[in-house]
Amino acid sequence: MGAAPRRRRKAFAISGRQGRGGLVLLVPYVVLLLIVGIIPAGYAVYQSFLARSGSGWGGVSAYHEVVTEFQFVGTLEHIGLVMVVWLPFMIIGVVGLALLLHGRRSRLVGPLRFIYYLPGALAGMGNFVLWLFLLDPIDSPVRPLLSWLGYSTLDQTAEPSHLPVIFALMLFFQGAGTWILIIYGGLNGIPEEVQEAAMMDGATGWQLTRRIKIPLVRPWIAYLILLNIAYATQLFLEPQVLGLATQGTISPQWTPNQLSYTFAFQIFDVPAAAALSVMLLVVSLVIGVIITTRTGLFSEQT
């Protein structure tokens, strides 16, 4: 935090048996953690080992079914492609804008941050409706751009091969502002003396950025990358609704979550849906553990 360092309290208010009565206050949280987190996860693992027929154990048959499902590899390719476009775009865009904003003593810095943050208020479906407006050449405010690119219908703009770029743009527009605040907050945490000292030694603005600022906000950049990888594997709303709006040009099983949704609600193959959920859960868990233990952002708290 940029503010003056707070008094760090290692010692607790009490130790030993005193104060145990207060643990009652923890009960609702632990109960919810169990019924919303741990039990459904365990139940999904259990379901994933059942036979599809609904009776008895199926061993790893559900996992086998998911992995050999002809669309499965495709969904992984799709999210891989989204990441290839989205992550560099997000990293360069967010870190770049945050660095450009930081250390600028213009009165515009506040309003600019607010403008970048604003689309976040329209998160989810609201943002999606806005992008339908932008992408449909019939009424798009950027129609000249779209027709220059040669698109005259929504199906042409949102052709399957364009989806990684489209989703990258959608997600950047919706989420970058929040991340700019995060990186900007990290930059504010750099002690003034360090920057002053570097300037005294004759560091130029670029050297200051490259040698001091970027290395010091590296944990937040790592956090940005890891969290966005986790989100990319979970992509659902955008491909789902864009698929509905374009009527059949985009596969309804474009991402793993959509495939899992199809298993559960169209094919009614619960073990396969559970197995795919478990696989995705493991990926998220691994990323989560890395963020929690390796980036150093949370270590001093525990």
Place this chain on the structure above:
Amino acid sequence: MSAILEKPVASGRRQGSGDAFRPSRLRRARKMTPMGFLLLVALIYLFIMVTFVLSTMRSQESLVRQGPFGPLSLGRLGFDWRQLQGFSDGIYFTWLKNSAIVAFGGSVLAVLVALPAGYVLAMLHFPGRRVLLFLTILTMVMPNTVLVIPLFLEVAAVHEVDKLWPVAVILGFFPFGTYLSFIHYRTTLPPEMLEAGRIDGVSEIGLFMRLASPLAKQAIALVFFFAFVADWTNYFLPLVMLPTSAVQTVSVGLQELITSSQLFNASAAAGLNVQLYIPELAFAALLQMLPVLAVFVGAQRYLARGAMLGAVKG
């Protein structure tokens, strides 16, 4: 290394006097390019958002014929409103009500659960504390979509699909809120205060109720705000948990509006008695954003610090 060891003589502003010797034109040019870029990005953002908002005051025909800027009419908003009222007997407003129940229930529950939990994690030492804190941070950084299908299987097993209350309960689990409360108590509540209360014979729960909760206005506002926004905009969970249209929330409802629109589904829209083009869809999308905006305004004075907390701590 020496850079860090050598302390600057004057501790005032960073504006080094060395700067003054540089030719001023060069300096201005170097400052202009980044600022120009920042402004360009902001202009693109504003252009997108402004044309979207203004589209609600125009007709589809005007959008098609006149491009991004055409004549506006306030009366058009009433027209948009009537289209929403006319769509499936005003089901849009039922969706709004459902969203309000789910998001309000979920975020109130999140506050009620997270605040005491954050307090205990920050103030008491007990076995398992580190594990619980670890689980809190871990679940906080995992996307909330990851357990949707497993949660559906669980809710289906107890035959409570298509009801609003399980959705509110699920949304009530908000580990980020617990973490925010934890940080809040860690940084603002001196243990000496608790010690004094204990000496006066106040029970542990009494300490929380009478001492700690009144001090937590800011944490309450922040947890409520972040939970409300997350709950209101959630799409995957209500989509799966509430298959019947009449119990849907508004974010899933918007999807139904899109798929019923003449623009995207000519065949299904043939029997539609209302117009659902971009102006009406944008109106519906912006109307459902108002509660989020209202909560934002209400929590605004707590957000400056909160954004930092939320930002820096996850």
